[in-house]
Amino acid sequence: MSRKYRTLMTAVTVFATLGGITVVPAQAVVATPVSVTSGTPTVPMSSRGSGDRGPKLLITDTEETAEQSDGPLPFTLADTAVLRASGKQVFAHYFTPYPLSLDNAAPANDYYARNYLKPEGESGKHSAYGGLLRDRPIGRDPISGDYALEDLKTEVKQAIAAGLDGFTVDILSVTSAHWTRVQNLIKAAEAVDPGFKIVLMPDTNGLASVDSATLATAMAKLAASKSVYRLDDNRLVISPFKAEGRTAAWWADWMETMETTHGIEVALVPVFLDFNKNASDFASISYGFSNWGSRNPAGNANLATNITTAHGMGKIWMQPVSVQDERPNQGIFDEAGNTENLRSSWKGAIDGKADWVQLTTWNDYSENTQFAPSVNAGWTYLDINAYYLTCYKLGCPEITKDVAYLTHRIQPVAAAPTYAQTKLMKLRSGSTTARDTVEVLSMLNAAGKVSVTIAGATQIYDAPAGVTAKTFPLKAGTVSATVARDSATVAEVVSPYPITDTPYVQDLHYRAVSSGR
Template sequence: MTDHPARPAHPHRRPTRRRRRTLFAVLAGLLLLGVIAGTGLALDRSGPAPRADRADTTALPFDLPAARVLRAGPHLVFAHYFPPYPLSLDNQPAAHDYYARNYLTPQGEQGRHAAYGGLLRDRPLPVPRSPGDWQLADLEKEVRTARDAGLDGFTVDLLSLTGPNRQRVDLLLRAAHRVDPGFRIALMPDMTSLHTDPRTLADALARLAASPAAHRLADGRLVVSPFKAEAQDPAWWSQVTARLRDHGIRTALVPVFLDFRANAERFAPISYAFSSWGNRSYTRQGDVPGDVRLAHALGKKWMQAVSVQDARPNQGVYDEAGNTATLRSTWNHAIGDGADWVQLTTWNDYSEGSQFAPSLHNGHTYLDISSYYLTRFKTGAWPRIVRDTVYVTSRVQFTDTRNAPLQPRLMRPRPGTAVPRDQVEVLTFLTAPATVLAQVGTVPHTYRAPVGVHARYLELSPGLTKAVVRRGDTTVTEVTTRYPARRTVTVQDLQYYGVSSRR
């Protein structure tokens, strides 16, 4: 059983999460083997799935420094872990597991997701069935994946104080300590779904704080980082920290706000650091420098939100991420504006389409790109590109889609987001200038790409996209997308898909 939270739409911010229990119904005699053919929802059978998570020194365009080097400085990078979507929900083969049967199809969970064409459009990278304590083994795998990408830890979303999601938090703490005692789990009470009193919350946090993996500062203070902290006033949070003191626990409060500017000064006396959940459009990052300056002026550290994209079928809304423009912009703000910490939003919230974690449709693309910027953020120097690499991102359908037979309620752009666009991005990391030959569907493109990081945008056309990087007569790297763009669809899917030439 999972208690998946429903999320009503909100035009500007992350919505309220309400606890929802899901049914693991056994569909006798019917296993859904290809969820929705032609939309990007089905498991691809045309070739091998993206590489499973494991440390691969040749998978990145640069050499990632050792963990001891990345952890030597004061800058920390967390990813927001969302417990409803672990690698597996039932330890079944991916073709007919709970994701395939109930989340990736409009008919799933007895049709409750039919109005928006199914709850999810992507899923965690499938893993084989595991013997023994498979849930712990899967969480250990996720910790290793994050650790090997350079992350310091997870901020774990505490959606409830009982039930499966709460149990996964316990398991995540165990997994982190078993895999890497230096990997940190910051406790993030979710105040959109936790409706409790200060004493009850503090007592629950104290129990979690008993784990050696719970994130503490060097002086021993427990980091508590409530999501939508402004749902309760500072006096309420002071009661939480006072009760934690009764347990012998000193606290460093790091509130994450939906409206930072309106709450910064009144929360300053009780806070160690500040953060904002941010937004998912590359054209709406202009407030970040002022937010960082305000936090520092109040004597607080700043945790910057770094994001990929956001598309929510169940809420009927999506942001225009501009391929990897939002990812690169939010990282560049964290680096250039002086953030102290970073929170990747999110590691695995597939219902928002915001995942960094390796997924069926993206492989390691967004996590790999993020590791490049993470290295600069943590070390102060851009890593040297030593392996030519090309990443291609594009949608698998066009933004002007008006007819999706299996989805009565379509998504619309979030008010204020960038203008929706239909483009392929070819993002090259090159050791020297080279010629790029790209074919988008049947349309060829040729251009010269410079040394370093370079993004080129091409008009989306139906079909697959292939990008080949050549120097003289030698092909140095190439990649082809795994899912074709189509004009005729059955459900709407406006996430960007990603591929890497080194995966």
């Protein structure tokens, strides 16, 4: 994966053209900006990325976290059957270390709260970087029965409600608790909706010591489920993460073992950290290609190049689409530019005509790349994503309801934490420049007047019908926005996350709120 610090006295927006909707940079603003259209769980130290890989606790009812209607959205989300019939697949990368609950305890004092969100958690092993995590799944009360399986059913329901076709599950082990979760995830999909597919993604980092025969046996066991993804010709899709962790020859031999020993023909869709370096070696054995991708707008500026290359080699392409990336334990972050990175990566997938999309990730909270409903963002990123997913599958939908989305960090990038952290996140080399901004992303069915209040100061601009993004300087205090038309308020959103110049720990994860929820 790859991932501005500037204090502005003007509002800016970002370029994005999609489905006839254009958002262009706003002009300089003085007072009123003018819009321009446009046991103890163990978690591996995640190493996925460009060379590798105490938030406020909000508790909601389990029902609310499990299901999403199209009511909160600015458009009517098509039925699941219609979305699936488009032929284009949208999967989300499921990371087994972070299920909804690790111990079935009340969220105020569960394993996440005690050990991952606090700097002193797990006997202080995460104190240098202020705690392992900055966000977590939305909490729930303890439940009876097989809570782990029930939680996975909930996540499958969440993903289906958001329009997704399935999960690509990161397989870190073939023996541990992570392996059990993989098997339970497949069982959960079977129970909820077998049409929701699980793509098997062996992780060559976690499986470095697993031999070919053992891996083949494990994958064959999983492949017995009707929820595991196969092509129409019955080939089993295997999409190894960091495929170059094993040679193309190794994978070719492994595929032969799958066929001769287990009677399973494989369609290999390798996910590379370095696509250009490895594509030619894997071409003869692969059905398609993908890469892990970038997590900042600069890194997602020319995505069509990879897609064109793959298509030119006769392969399908699975495009990574992402929100953001901040990794306290690795001391590194990407500048997502509020929702700019999300919109840019979707633009690349749509314009480049990617065959499949992988949301990276559903729930890797240690890298803060999650789309899943979380404490810091609720359903907001999935709601925004649903619009672009629809554009990708069916063409951009008609906006029938006014919705405004607010995104911002809770501290300036350069703010020093009051907690004695010895390891701070630094901007990843090659990333978009770090910035301190509040963004309003509006989806309106007619032009409206948007008022944005940051730290008590209000600015007003005219937003056209359609999709518009506008950013403002981040300042300590509270943030809210309203959309008015004909003197009536049609949308209102208040962020529950105050901005401070003196954060307790360094926390560069963007918060997100929707007026629709």
